[in-house]
Amino acid sequence: MGAGSSRGVSRGPAGRRIGWPRTLAATRGDTLRREHLRFIAETPRGGVLHCFVLDCSGSMLSGRRLALAKGLLIALFDRAGAARAEVALVCFGGTSADVRFGPAVPRWWNERWLETVGAGGGSPLDTGVRRATQLLERSARRRPAQQRWLWILSDGRTRDEPARPLAADEVVFVDFEHGALRLGRCEALANAWGARWITPEELIG
Incomplete structure (x- = not known):
């Protein structure tokens, strides 16, 4: 055409x-x-899954980064629900990572999904990505034709360098690092993965 x-x-x-x-x-x-x-924008025939990985480490409390990330997640869940896309939420911090929601179509937003998400401890990005990888791989086996997106919301204050999940068709890093002293680790990892790198302000706009 x-x-x-x-x-x-x-x-x-x-x-x-x-x-x-x-x-x-x-x-x-x-x-x-x-x-x-x-x-x-075209919706794949096999549907879409958006897997969000939220950094809940201690550094995300600085400058209310975590509060901004939570607000952004609510907006992204709303968008996904309107598009009838599946969503999953993985939160990592301290020494662990947990699946807090999904994969499922978010018919409504429940504040309790983020109520117990408090920042603290280290930033085990590798653990968070590994948990998301397991979830994405299960979804790939369940629905091979589905398009799978991985969103990582973090300030990049970690030394972890996890491998890019092969089951993710698209990867987006939402970088919450602010201030004059920037380490640029989210951007560096995005470049290494061939992923998109954006700021929260760009996503909101």
Whole structure:
């Protein structure tokens, strides 16, 4: 389907459909480049799972990072519920990681899912990712055609360097590190994984 079709879309990389009206608007009269491309969101036929991994370590209390992360999670759960996508929530901190919700479609938001999530102790990112990997692998066996997203919400204050979960089709790091003294570990790990790296402000906007 070409640019002149009634729907104004054609195929981009990996079969993704390009939305030409938005793409052409993004060029602002300039020569079309890759960064101008705007794609149409399509729901995979096998459904979608968003697995959120929340850092509940002591450093996330600084600057109310954990409070911001919790608020962001509520918004993301709402979006997933509206799209009828499955959601899972893994929280890690101290020396452990626990599955607090799912995988399931969030029909409503229950404050108790985050009520007992308190920050403290170390930041066992490796343990959190390993727990999420187990969950994603089970989902992959249960629903092979499902698209699986892994979201890691953290300030990156850890020395762990876990391996990228193979069962995750897309990975997004939401980096809560702020201040003048930045370690940049979330960004570095995102680059190593070939994952997306964004700030909470970019996600909210």
